[in-house]
Amino acid sequence: MCNVKEWSHVFKLDPNKSIEEDDLSVLCESGTDAIIIGGTDGVTFDNVFDLSERVQRYTVPCLLEVSTMEAIMPGFDGYLIPSVLNSKDKKFITGIQHEAIKEYQDWIPWNQMLVEGYCVLNEEAKVFKAAECELPSNEDVIAYAVMAEQMFHFPIFYLEYSGTFGNAELVKEVRKHLQQTTLFYGGGIESYEQAVTMKEHADVIVVGNVIYKDMQAALRTVKACRQ
Amino acid sequence: MCNVKEWSHVFKLDPNKSIEEDDLSVLCESGTDAIIIGGTDGVTFDNVFDLSERVQRYTVPCLLEVSTMEAIMPGFDGYLIPSVLNSKDKKFITGIQHEAIKEYQDWIPWNQMLVEGYCVLNEEAKVFKAAECELPSNEDVIAYAVMAEQMFHFPIFYLEYSGTFGNAELVKEVRKHLQQTTLFYGGGIESYEQAVTMKEHADVIVVGNVIYKDMQAALRTVKACRQ
Numbered sequence: 001m002c003n004v005k006e007w008s009h010v011f012k013l014d015p016n017k018s019i020e021e022d023d024l025s026v027l028c029e030s031g032t033d034a035i036i037i038g039g040t041d042g043v044t045f046d047n048v049f050d051l052s053e054r055v056q057r058y059t060v061p062c063l064l065e066v067s068t069m070e071a072i073m074p075g076f077d078g079y080l081i082p083s084v085l086n087s088k089d090k091k092f093i094t095g096i097q098h099e100a101i102k103e104y105q106d107w108i109p110w111n112q113m114l115v116e117g118y119c120v121l122n123e124e125a126k127v128f129k130a131a132e133c134e135l136p137s138n139e140d141v142i143a144y145a146v147m148a149e150q151m152f153h154f155p156i157f158y159l160e161y162s163g164t165f166g167n168a169e170l171v172k173e174v175r176k177h178l179q180q181t182t183l184f185y186g187g188g189i190e191s192y193e194q195a196v197t198m199k200e201h202a203d204v205i206v207v208g209n210v211i212y213k214d215m216q217a218a219l220r221t222v223k224a225c226r227q
Numbered sequence: 228m229c230n231v232k233e234w235s236h237v238f239k240l241d242p243n244k245s246i247e248e249d250d251l252s253v254l255c256e257s258g259t260d261a262i263i264i265g266g267t268d269g270v271t272f273d274n275v276f277d278l279s280e281r282v283q284r285y286t287v288p289c290l291l292e293v294s295t296m297e298a299i300m301p302g303f304d305g306y307l308i309p310s311v312l313n314s315k316d317k318k319f320i321t322g323i324q325h326e327a328i329k330e331y332q333d334w335i336p337w338n339q340m341l342v343e344g345y346c347v348l349n350e351e352a353k354v355f356k357a358a359e360c361e362l363p364s365n366e367d368v369i370a371y372a373v374m375a376e377q378m379f380h381f382p383i384f385y386l387e388y389s390g391t392f393g394n395a396e397l398v399k400e401v402r403k404h405l406q407q408t409t410l411f412y413g414g415g416i417e418s419y420e421q422a423v424t425m426k427e428h429a430d431v432i433v434v435g436n437v438i439y440k441d442m443q444a445a446l447r448t449v450k451a452c453r454q
Binding site for chain 2: 081083085087088089090093094097098099101102105108110113115139140142143144146147150151152153
């Protein structure tokens with residue numbers, strides 16, 4: 001079982017994007033705490049399976065962030081289940097999860113499941129539209145964090161700025177309200193300095209897009225968490 | 228803090244209904260594990276306050292089941308926070324709770340809060356309409372129970388047949404799927420025999436309406452749990 005409390009850095013790989021074998025090897029052996037496979041669109045059984053087979057040749061923990069029921073499969077070190085707290089529709093908070101439990105109930109290894117209380121903060125992000133989110137105020141975000149920890153006992157609260165660099169002051173403020181729940185930050189981290197800035201407040205930073213734009217910059221974000 | 232794992236019987240008093248002092252005294256000293264104050268309509272600060280003052284003269288634990296933000300007050304032994312899992316609207320699952328956290332955050336004694344994963348099963352019940360529920364299949368109900376325990380780690384899963392006697396086979400089936408979460412059953416228990424039937428499967432039976440119809444019958448439901 002993955003202990004996210006010990007993590008500080010993860011790479012998120014999009015199964016809908018291609019990555020050279022050499023690059024994948026360097027990422028997996030970079031010292032990052034885990035590789036998360038997940039994306040918003042174009043996620044299929046085949047591309048998740050292919051990418052996971054490649055990552056699983058390395059010793060780094062590999063987790064699936066479940067975004068579609070069609071691409072769930074065994075073999076991962078853990079499964080991240082998003083519950084999008086600032087969605088307008090119950091579908092993305094408890095609905096899809098309920099359908100999945102109904103269908104797969106007897107096969108779900110609950111000790112490998114990690115529920116993420118998601119809060120999506122970039123209105124332009126694909127996931128913001130896909131999950132029918134509404135933009136929360138800072139007070140809303142803090143209340144979602146408290147709810148994730150105190151009402152739901154989620155292991156993870158995830159501030160997702162997907163594609164843009166977020167508000168470090170808000171991340172800092174949210175962190176103050178969490179004791180047990182691990183704070184993930186994702187979005188726009190493309191340099192050593194940005195990684196340092198967000199790692200100062202978040203427990204774990206998630207680095208994604210820059211992998212596909214500048215591999216060396218991506219690797220420097222690991223270093224930023226290891227200083 | 229109230230340990231619901233040790234309970235088997237509770238009385239639920241509606242602050243919108245009146246009860247004689249003699250009857251209240253007998254209920255509070257009946258050997259029930261707790262008195263819950265809660266209702267669906269006509270719940271006000273004043274009638275909750277009045278009833279709680281009266282109940283708190285006895286040693287039985289007194290809990291408030293929060294149904295409106297206007298009637299929250301300190302002084303209870305615990306607070307039950309419903310999350311209506313089979314509501315169609317996020318408002319009744321996480322919405323009102325989010326608003327309450329935003330407003331009262333710094334004053335919430337989380338160690339006194341018990342979240343109830345509610346599943347309302349009587350289409351004719353006031354709460355079914357008020358919380359915009361949809362009638363779940365048996366498979367839906369079981370998946371809600373698993374979700375309440377495994378995803379949300381709720382202390383309580385509450386099968387609410389409010390006003391009608393429920394399906395004992397379903398209660399039995401739900402019970403099999405819960406390990407940590409305590410199963411509450413409420414609805415239509417008006418006799419010793421009905422109490423025995425539901426107590427066979429549920430961890431805790433909630434007795435309400437019969438209090439206002441037949442006090443002696445209400446008291447016999449306590450006896451049914453003490454055999």
